Amino acid sequence: MTTIERTGAEQARSAAIEASGWGQPFRLIQLRNAGFWVFVVGMLLGVVHLLAFYEPGLSSYAVGLGVGALAFLPYTIAWLLLLSYHNRYTSLPPKLLLVAFLWGAIPATYWIALQVNTAVLSIYGKLFGHAWTRDWAPGFTAPITEELAKATALILLIGLAPKLVRSPYDGLMIGAFAGLGLQVSEDLLYVFNAASNGFGAGQVGAALQIVASRAGAGLVQHVLFSAIFCAGLMWLIGRGEGKHRVRGLLLILGAMALHNGWDNTAAYGERLAGTAGFFLVMVILFVAGLVLLTITFRLAAPQEQAWLRAILAPEAERGLLTEAEVDAAAAGYRKRRAYRKAIHGHRERKTAKHVLEAANDLAQELARSVGRDTEAVEHARAEIERLRNG
Amino acid sequence: MVHTYGGRHAEGWVPVEQRWLGLDKRTLTPAIVVAVIAILLTFVVPLIDDALPQDDAIQAGQRLDLGGGIAVTPPTGWELESGIRVGETTTVPVTPGTADASFSGDGVSISIHVASFTGDTTALLDQVETVDNTVSGRRATVAAQGGIAGLAENYTGVGTAGLVAAYTFPQTGTGMTITVTAPAGQLAAHQKQIDAVLHSVSRQEQP
Numbered sequence: 215m216t217t218i219e220r221t222g223a224e225q226a227r228s229a230a231i232e233a234s235g236w237g238q239p240f241r242l243i244q245l246r247n248a249g250f251w252v253f254v255v256g257m258l259l260g261v262v263h264l265l266a267f268y269e270p271g272l273s274s275y276a277v278g279l280g281v282g283a284l285a286f287l288p289y290t291i292a293w294l295l296l297l298s299y300h301n302r303y304t305s306l307p308p309k310l311l312l313v314a315f316l317w318g319a320i321p322a323t324y325w326i327a328l329q330v331n332t333a334v335l336s337i338y339g340k341l342f343g344h345a346w347t348r349d350w351a352p353g354f355t356a357p358i359t360e361e362l363a364k365a366t367a368l369i370l371l372i373g374l375a376p377k378l379v380r381s382p383y384d385g386l387m388i389g390a391f392a393g394l395g396l397q398v399s400e401d402l403l404y405v406f407n408a409a410s411n412g413f414g415a416g417q418v419g420a421a422l423q424i425v426a427s428r429a430g431a432g433l434v435q436h437v438l439f440s441a442i443f444c445a446g447l448m449w450l451i452g453r454g455e456g457k458h459r460v461r462g463l464l465l466i467l468g469a470m471a472l473h474n475g476w477d478n479t480a481a482y483g484e485r486l487a488g489t490a491g492f493f494l495v496m497v498i499l500f501v502a503g504l505v506l507l508t509i510t511f512r513l514a515a516p517q518e519q520a521w522l523r524a525i526l527a528p529e530a531e532r533g534l535l536t537e538a539e540v541d542a543a544a545a546g547y548r549k550r551r552a553y554r555k556a557i558h559g560h561r562e563r564k565t566a567k568h569v570l571e572a573a574n575d576l577a578q579e580l581a582r583s584v585g586r587d588t589e590a591v592e593h594a595r596a597e598i599e600r601l602r603n604g
Numbered sequence: 605m606v607h608t609y610g611g612r613h614a615e616g617w618v619p620v621e622q623r624w625l626g627l628d629k630r631t632l633t634p635a636i637v638v639a640v641i642a643i644l645l646t647f648v649v650p651l652i653d654d655a656l657p658q659d660d661a662i663q664a665g666q667r668l669d670l671g672g673g674i675a676v677t678p679p680t681g682w683e684l685e686s687g688i689r690v691g692e693t694t695t696v697p698v699t700p701g702t703a704d705a706s707f708s709g710d711g712v713s714i715s716i717h718v719a720s721f722t723g724d725t726t727a728l729l730d731q732v733e734t735v736d737n738t739v740s741g742r743r744a745t746v747a748a749q750g751g752i753a754g755l756a757e758n759y760t761g762v763g764t765a766g767l768v769a770a771y772t773f774p775q776t777g778t779g780m781t782i783t784v785t786a787p788a789g790q791l792a793a794h795q796k797q798i799d800a801v802l803h804s805v806s807r808q809e810q811p
Contacts, residue, residue: 246618337656
């Protein structure tokens with residue numbers, strides 16, 4: 215029997231792989247997991263409510279709905295590509311993110327949000343009168359009901375994949391995908407409502423008008439709200455490095471405040487500067503949303519980057535990668551770019567870029583093999599050498 | 605590390621002390637949290653809404669502001685379910701399509717919808733028929749205020765009867781429908797109140 219001495223870096227690698235859960239497979243069908251059954255029931259009820267909503271008017275407003283669906287398809291694909299790009303560091307399995315998207319698109323929208331929003335708006339009308347409800351109620355409804363509905367995707371996935379959903383960055387990604395799901399469904403709901411609101415006449419124009427307005431505002435709405443909300447929720451429930459419950463709570467409140475602002479833009483605009491105030495409030499919300507999202511990214515990324523660095527660090531010890539390459543491969547876009555730019559020569563810069571990408575491939579293979587030197591890991595190492603020598 | 609027991613993966617294996625009704629006890633908390641949130645939002649909140657009484661009776665002389673100077677007088681004593689009264693203060697100005705109204709009394713419901721429409725009342729009713737094939741009956745003109753002429757058509761549904769009245773306002777490129785729904789056989793009993801609503805439609809030039 216031989217004893218293999220493990221270096222401190224290798225122990226840190228194992229700890230990082232264990233802590234991040236990276237490389238663990240995601241299985242949706244888990245008959246003994248209560249979360250799976252909640253998912254099944256939620257999806258069924260979501261589909262039932264979706265059909266109940268569209269079926270009565272489908273034949274009358276099919277043109278508007280069809281145009282809207284076609285126009286929103288490339289928009290959704292662009293969003294999926296952007297979000298997939300950000301699914302980095304110790305990335306989450308695409309199947310898990312698909313579950314988040316589906317939960318946001320179907321149960322969160324049609325089973326939960328649609329029903330509760332109607333009831334809450336009616337309650338406001340009874341308590342505070344119709345004028346107040348018309349002006350202010352949307353902003354005091356959806357930021358609570360819809361953010362909660364989307365966040366259930368994260369809670370469900372914590373139950374389905376507790377080892378995978380470990381960091382606030384995971385919360386951010388799951389929130390973004392659930393938010394995109396709800397946003398796409400809400401876009402279609404709006405198109406459908408616009409088609410029916412105009413007595414069914416001019417459905418194509420009505421649909422395109424919704425597409426134009428929603429596509430623009432959608433850049434800084436549901437995806438952004440729930441990315442921030444769910445990252446905050448991870449800190450609040452203690453699924454992040456260190457104790458940052460206040461930070462988590464503040465981010466949740468921040469996401470809800472942004473949602474409130476967007477849903478009451480007209481009312482806040484009127485109060486602020488009359489009709490022109492509408493655009494002023496939109497600009498303020500646009501900037502505030504991006505600032506809060508950037509802050510959330512910057513707070514959430516270091517834990518993931520530290521895991522990635524720990525996974526790659528032994529490769530510097532064995533001389534496959536330099537310390538600078540490990541740091542850059544584990545870093546965000548700006549640091550990677552700065553690293554590349556510091557290298558002289560076009561060819562050398564290109565090689566450096568490829569080596570960094572290959573280092574990320576190696577990290578992924580190491581996570582899958584739980585740090586063992588499998589054939590796939592050796593192949594990934596050989597690729598780095600090939601790129602460096604090529 | 606993945607252990608195997610006779611070829612079965614340990615992953616997914618639930619120790620006996622962690623089982624409850626065939627489920628893994630460790631998975632219960634997040635599932636229960638999601639279920640509780642969903643039940644609260646989809647069941648409890650609508651129950652609270654149902655328990656709260658609609659207490660916004662329309663007083664004599666009150667009119668509803670539909671935007672663009674269009675106004676309608678609802679029957680006194682009926683409950684206003686949505687809509688803005690003329691003279692009521694709102695933060696966001698009332699414009700056509702932003703203050704649709706609905707009110708009900710004695711089981712009869714009336715809803716008013718305003719939106720952009722460039723045709724005449726016949727075209728508007730034709731359009732309503734296109735999207736709602738239950739609307740098919742004899743058409744009759746309705747003389748409203750200030751020379752406004754509406755066009756009304758009856759319809760019958762499963763256990764219900766009603767009418768749709770169409771009005772158009774070429775000055776603003778706006779169309780309006782008033783939809784009345786009543787339990788079958790109840791329409792005639794409330795015809796006087798319904799007629800009063802249909803005749804009350806008026807439009808004031810906006811500054």
